Amino acid sequence: MSSAAGISVDVRLAWRLTRGSDRREWWRVGLTVAGAALATGFAQAAVVLASLDGHYAIGVAHGLLDNPGERHGVVFSLLLLLVPVLGFLGQTARIGAVHRDRRLAGLRLAGATPWQVRRIAALETGLACLLGSMLAAAVAVPILLSYWAGPSALAWAGMVAVALGVPMLGTAVGALALRRVVASPLGWVRRVRPAQRPGRVLLVATLLFTALALVTLLTPFTANPLFGFALVPLTVFALVLLVGSAAVWLSGWSSSLLGRVLADRAHSAAGLIAAERLRDDPWSAARTHAAVLLVTVVGTGFVGVRQVMLADLRGMRSVGQLGMDMEFYTTGLDLTAAAITVGLVIVLSALAVGTAESLASRRQGLAAQAAAGVPRAVLGRALLLESALPLAPAVLVAGTGGMAIGVWYASITTEYTTHNVPYAALLVPLAVYMCCLLAAATSLPLLRRSVRPAELRYV
Amino acid sequence: MIRMSTRHILLGLLAAGPSHGYDLKRRHDERFPQARPLAYGQVYTTLQRLVRDGLAEIEGTDSDGGPERTTYRSTEDGARELAQWAGEIAPPAPFVTNEIFAKVVVSILSGGDPEAYLRAQRAAHMERMRELTAVKTAHGADLATVLSADYALNHLDADLRWMTTTAARLTTLTAEVDTA
Amino acid sequence: MSNKGGTAVPLLAARDLVKAHGRTQALRGASVELHAGEILAVTGASGSGKSTLLHCLTGIVRPDAGSVSYGGERLDQLPEKRLSELRRTEFGVVFQFGQLIPELTALDNVALPLLLAGVRRQEAQATAGEWLERFGVRGQEELRPGEMSGGQAQRVALARALITGPKVVFADEPTGALDSLASEQVMTALVHTARESGTAVLLITHDAQVAAYADREVRLSDGALAPVGVTA
Structure with a gap:
């Protein structure tokens, strides 16, 4: 099986499994989208501000963003805000975890390889994050253009990097979080294990x-x-x-x-x-x-x-x-x-x-x-x-x-x-x-x- | 059901030591509580046949002040025969003699009510299962009683399950029997 | 042994219960009576409405139509508060599994109903210890449900259901997850204790060998009950 075909099969399976899942799994997807959108928003704002160098008359917040010194403070605050957002995303990943584990173990029983199962699960998270980051970007770009007629190439590059980086990070984190879950076809948990x-x-x-x-x-x-x-x-x-x-x-x-x-x-x-x-x-x-x-x-x-x-x-x-x-x-x-x-x-x-x-x-x-x-x-x-x-x-x-x-x-x-x-x-x-x-x-x-x-x- | 061999059971009881007919009957009924009790006449004729075949012999007679009683003991041939029988595999359900099924089919053929029959049969089975359960849960019931009750309970349960699936498929069975 | 269809007033009586789950009609006119001290088996194929009947009889769900009376009270009309109280004091409930709190030890699980009734912890634990002994699970006091075998857990659950001295114990497939030996131990413990204390038992099961522990059997089919043992 070529890897491109493999991925498309995985994506289709991930989509079908998500669609057939119960209410709580939709909660997870929804909250993951929201968390990813927040992360993208904060990171894009930070990246654009960091791309500025020297004095600008931006005209928001009584000139707080005009000078590099204060801008650095704001960038730092925005990055710190990512900490609770990431914590929130970690928390949402646990919603319906027992159901998901059981389903993935079912896939293993049906003959899926550990890596395939991990990919499918990670894709679920990744797709939700992609949706969130796209939504955030759709809001961020008009706001940026309204303040800055011609954003620099550096700012654009940063925006794109964040919009793509968040879903990729989400997929990686999803795969990491599942490293223990899907090893065995009978690996579904009867009882939530102590953390x-x-x-x-x-x-x-x-x-x-x-x-x-x-x-x-x-x-x-x-x-x-x-x-x-x-x-x-x-x-x-x-x-x-x-x-x-x-x-x-x-x-x-x-x-x-x-x-x-x-x-x-x-x-x-x-x-x-x-x-x-x-x-x-x-x-x-x-x-x-x-x-x-x-x-x-x-x-x-x-x-x-x-x-x-x-x-x-x-x-x-x-x-x-x-x-x-x-x-x-x-x-x-x-x-x-x-x-x-x-x-x-x-x-x-x-x-x-x-x-x-x-x-x-x-x-x-x-x-x-x-x-x-x-x-x-x-x-x-x-x-x-x-x-x-x-x-x-x-x-x-x-x-x-x-x-x-x-x-x-x-x-x-x-x-x-x-x-x-x-x-x-x-x-x-x-x-x-x-x-x-x-x-x-x-x-x-x-x-x-x-x-x-x-x-x-x-x- | 597998037919119990009375001669081998008596040989087995004799293996513990010489014994007379009445004592053998009493020990049999004690040891196999849920089995059909042995008739004394059956014990007597079986012992005579064992002696005729050289598997048992007469030890002696005593009267103990009462009626005269003959004591029997097992011979070496008898011990060999017993060991062979005890090690032999009992044939797993050699003949399916299902009286309940026969009655259902006859009932269909003669235009009776097989469903009502199965219901009544089920009730009778349940009643017997309740009796057996009461026997085995009674305070002080020994393990031999519990195990022999369990044996019967499991067989009755198997009958019941068969009756349940048959009752659910009576329509199809009726059509099949009627067209045949 | 029991008041089979006698003139005595039943302890618990349900009349013409109707209950639907969505489009599924679980009960359509089920009637049943349970007399004081009686052990009654309710049998039926899976999906015949056995569990729904138990839920109606314990007031866990309200029937769409019909009545449930217990000791002069209409369970189908009582407020939730009184129903909880009844379930805590007059009824004991045992399910196939899940009714024990996984984080509590066997001893605390059994003591829980007494704690809820306001008994002091030491006293409750002492009584619970006696009950564990009665059900042959002595020495398991400090185990959590996850650390016990299925048969042990069910005997702990029985001890918990019986510790308050209930008038009725409802058991929904109490041996459904057990092998035949463990099942026999659990059923014997239940029947002996119920007979000694005069507790009525409503036993829901699909297993004829379990139903044989009862004095009487009623059979659910298509959401309605028929007595077994009356020759048709």
Whole structure:
């Protein structure tokens, strides 16, 4: 069989399998398209801004994009936004995973080679990503042309590279994620396996971020105020990533500890079920929870830094030291706030998707338990506790970390303002925690549907 | 069903040691709880034939104050014969003597109601299966009772399953029998 | 042994149940009575509506027409809250598999109904231990359902269904996934315990050998029930 014919067979099979799949698989495709579109959008914006060199009068956001220094900050923020987007894509790949694994094992039984199965599955993801990136490009190109009559060849090349790179990356990630699943024709899982604890990759990343943070901290940037202004967010984000990767461990470790401790002491059925689930599978939600912590650190830190910075800017203005309009600075801060909010929304959707998927993969058992007399309210409470318990200590630590950033920034920014602690930032972890509970609670209607007797028919 | 050989079973019981006719009958009924109980007359004639064929011999007679009783024991030929029989494969279902099927066909031929017959037969089978299950689940039932009940239950279950599929295909069968 | 068609008021009675799933008519006028302490088998081919009947009788689904009465209450009209309570206190349910919570140990799974009823954890676990012993699964207290054999898991499920002292146990193909020896152990455990405690059992099965554990059999065909044992 020639490889071109092979691929076309695979594409046709992938398409037919996707079309014949159930509702949840369409959810996966839809969310993958959305995630890919977001990734493409952020990456294309970053690439186009990075292709600019020197001063331009772009005329958006009070001239924030006009100068290279601030532009670099914006590019960096856009690239950082890719982190939660990729996390979100990883989460969507898990939707309906059990069904998909069973189907792929069926293909193996019917005689498909491991590579063929992997290609078919990866193509599913790749096609969805391609659709997403095309949609994003369709929106991005008119926007670009409306601001820039003749974009440079470099900008065009970057746009095309991103639009094609995202689907290719998606296909590669899809193949990677399935490396274990399809090895055996009988490889379909009866029960979702506990997630693995994070391995070496994360360790290396953590060390890298630590080094970056140290280098940034030791750079004497206070000499040049503009340079300092560009570097502060860099420092903050490096710290944030460090805290975030530590958070994956913190979250998984605290889940397992909480599970062990509470399982022996729980006195309510809901508490017992939640604790045993945490003990059984502490790493399943660790990545999502780590993303929550990351956003909490960024958010808390940002609110603190913003408060101090505004006080500082007002001080500078009052003595006539302000280089630009006040709006120039506030717009920058507002854009950062918007970026963090986008990050929070993405993380919350990932959390909601994760909770829903964990529920959906257990729906047959849940239906049987409900039929056997375990009240739906108990199952619902257990579901919420499962998110609420491990997030509480984690968000607390993240809030403390973010607060430390704010306090540290306040301590070094004393030239035009008196030293004060940005207490408003303390509201951020609280708000994030509440939002997380709400995101987890979005699964409760799904629980109601999952425990319908119709699910019992497949038990 | 495979016919049980009474002479080999008696030889087997004698292999444990000399015994007299009444004792053999009692031990047989104990050891094979769900089998048809042996008649004393059958035990007596079978023992006589074993002696005639040189497979058993008379050990002696005692009266124990009651009626006179003859004690038998197995001979070497008897032990050889028994070992050969016990190792022989029982022919798997050599003759299909299916009375139920015969009744269904006759019922169709004579314009009867085979469906009603199968229903009634099924009920009778179920009733017997319930009896056997009660015997084997009774507190203190020994393993021999459980196993022999299981043997019967499995055969009745096979009959039942055959009746279910036959009942579902009666229309086709009726057409076939009527045109033949 | 039981009140076969007697004059006594049945514990649970369904009349003319009709239930459709989409275009499939699962039940069309099914009536059945279960008396206190009786073991009743409901048999029928697969797809004959056995499970739907069980769902109607336990109040898991409401029939499209017909009535289900239990102890003077109309199950088909009760609010969900009261139905959950009934299922928790008066009924025990055993399925082919899946009713045990995979993350809980055998001991906690059996103790769960007591915990739900507000019994203290230690007390609930102690009682659960006794029940596990009764069903011959002592020494398996700390195992999770995934670590047990099918027969052990089903005996744990039976212990959980019976621990609250229910009036009725509903068993839907309780031995459907077991080999004949494990099936015999599970059925013997169920029948012995039910007889000792006077619990009525509604046993749904396609297996005649399992149905033979019951006092009486009714057969579902085309969504309606016919008694077996009445000579036609």
